[in-house]
Amino acid sequence: MPVLLDAIDRHILRVLQRDGRISNVELAREVGLSPSPCLRRVRLLEEAGIIDRYVAVLDPAKVGAGLTVFARVWFKTQDAEVTLRFAEAVRRFPEVMECYLTAGECDAVLRIVTADLHSYWRFQADHLTRIPSVLNVKTDVPMETLKRSFELPLR
Numbered sequence: 001m002p003v004l005l006d007a008i009d010r011h012i013l014r015v016l017q018r019d020g021r022i023s024n025v026e027l028a029r030e031v032g033l034s035p036s037p038c039l040r041r042v043r044l045l046e047e048a049g050i051i052d053r054y055v056a057v058l059d060p061a062k063v064g065a066g067l068t069v070f071a072r073v074w075f076k077t078q079d080a081e082v083t084l085r086f087a088e089a090v091r092r093f094p095e096v097m098e099c100y101l102t103a104g105e106c107d108a109v110l111r112i113v114t115a116d117l118h119s120y121w122r123f124q125a126d127h128l129t130r131i132p133s134v135l136n137v138k139t140d141v142p143m144e145t146l147k148r149s150f151e152l153p154l155r
Helices: 007-018 024-031 035-047 080-091 117-126
Strands: 067-075 096-101 108-114 134-140
Touching (some): 117 134
Antiparallel strands (some): 067 108
């Protein structure tokens, strides 16, 4: 259930999504509050779980993870136990950045990062296709990233 946010809370969240390291004084100035009420609002947003955590966004190429692929996965069967075991397996792989169960042609879509195409091929052969519930994997390799955002749209 979405939490009702007022305009100031949404403004705070938009600023923090752009710069999670902004000082409270700068944040307060940008949203039109004094520092104390601003900090109180940020703490309430954290306590409510709206702000999940603060992270550093890395440049994948500069840390040896320059290839992103999308793997579409089909399961052997679609029962709850198969889904649970698959989820447990992919959570153990640091290369899997995101995993979504899907309604449609395939059963799951994964965003995977590796150093290069050969590293992905090894990951797929050594790990992904060895998950007992996996029947088939098709990989899409993007040619260029046109947009990459971490900011949720807040209206």
